[in-house]
Amino acid sequence: MPGAVEGPSWKQAEDIRDIYDFRDVLGTIKHPNIVALDDIYESGGHLYLIMQLVSGGELFDRIVEKGFYTERDASRLIFQVLDAVKYLHDLGIVHRDLKPENLLYYSLDEDSKIMISDFGLSKMEDPGCVLSTACGTPGYVAPEVLAQKPYSKAVDCWSIGVIAYILLCGYPPFYDENDAKLFEQILKAEYEFDSPYWDDISDSAKDFIRHLMEKDPEKRFTCEQALQHPWIAGDTALDKNIHQSVSEQIKKNFAKSKWKQAFNATAVVRHMRKLQLGTSQEGQGQTASHGELLMPAPGGPAAGCCCRDCCVEPGPELSPTLPPQL
Structure with missing residues (x-):
């Protein structure tokens, strides 16, 4: 299917509800320089993001x-x-x-x-x-x-x-x-x-x-x-x-x-x-120690709720960048 890409598995998704909420926002985007998200389909434990097809290259x-x-x-x-x-x-x-x-x-x-x-x-x-x-x-x-x-x-x-x-x-x-x-x-x-x-x-x-x-x-x-x-x-x-x-x-x-x-x-x-x-490096305001992610700010959601930005799966190691060949 043109423009279709396989999304994250259910286990990899931070929060399925949040993904759908975000889909609703992206679906309303109408800008000539932003690739549009047409829809999301769920199948076999995967999410499929149906994107606008662009063919002009990088x-x-x-x-x-x-x-x-x-x-x-x-x-x-x-x-x-x-x-x-x-x-x-x-x-x-x-x-x-x-x-x-x-x-x-x-x-x-x-x-x-x-x-x-x-x-x-x-x-x-x-x-x-x-x-x-x-x-x-x-x-x-x-x-x-x-x-x-x-x-x-x-x-x-x-x-x-x-x-x-x-x-x-x-x-x-x-x-x-x-x-x-x-x-x-x-x-x-x-x-x-x-x-x-x-x-x-x-x-x-x-x-x-x-x-x-x-x-x-x-x-x-x-x-x-x-x-x-x-x-x-x-x-x-x-x-x-x-x-x-x-x-x-x-x-x-x-x-x-x-x-x-x-x-x-x-x-x-x-x-x-x-x-x-x-x-x-000293953080400003609320900062995280090694191996610890930031918690919701005071006055935010009740303790224990997910702030959507902290539920991440372990990812790939950073790779060294290539030095410029000046």
């Missing part, structure tokens, strides 16, 4: 195939992503796994629109509970998630900043063969605009990225603020062809990349315990 593949690619092209792509994510945030939905592999082209047409897909880690913001599960994809995850702090929709804005960075140079802002050093970079928000790869990129683009890849989520741009930045809303994005440099770096750094692998709370807590990073 973002990186399309960029590599192009013969001409500019900052302005990247700006238009990011505009579509920001507009769609703002729509989700206005509905109270946090995607939590934004990355280039989840950005698909609707069709093979040259001017095809981009579509956000894969809501497997998405959550509805609940006034009675805090988002706390450490999930996402290594390299795109926000510092506050790795620091085991309660977080918000600002984590999506950080991920968009990482995507924008990659679209302009072809390699990730954080990279190391050693997981401990990778996490340290992200936790400190340490990244550079390396020469010569950023020499021809506008100061406006760099300013845009700095505002999204801001360590403090309270100071980080929201989608609405990012949409008003001159690099998106104005004419500061350059028209110089950067295809050769960007496509070469994409092919070197993301071929057979392990960046696609997602992780969850169990995996990241296990790694942070091993790497002894957890104790060096």
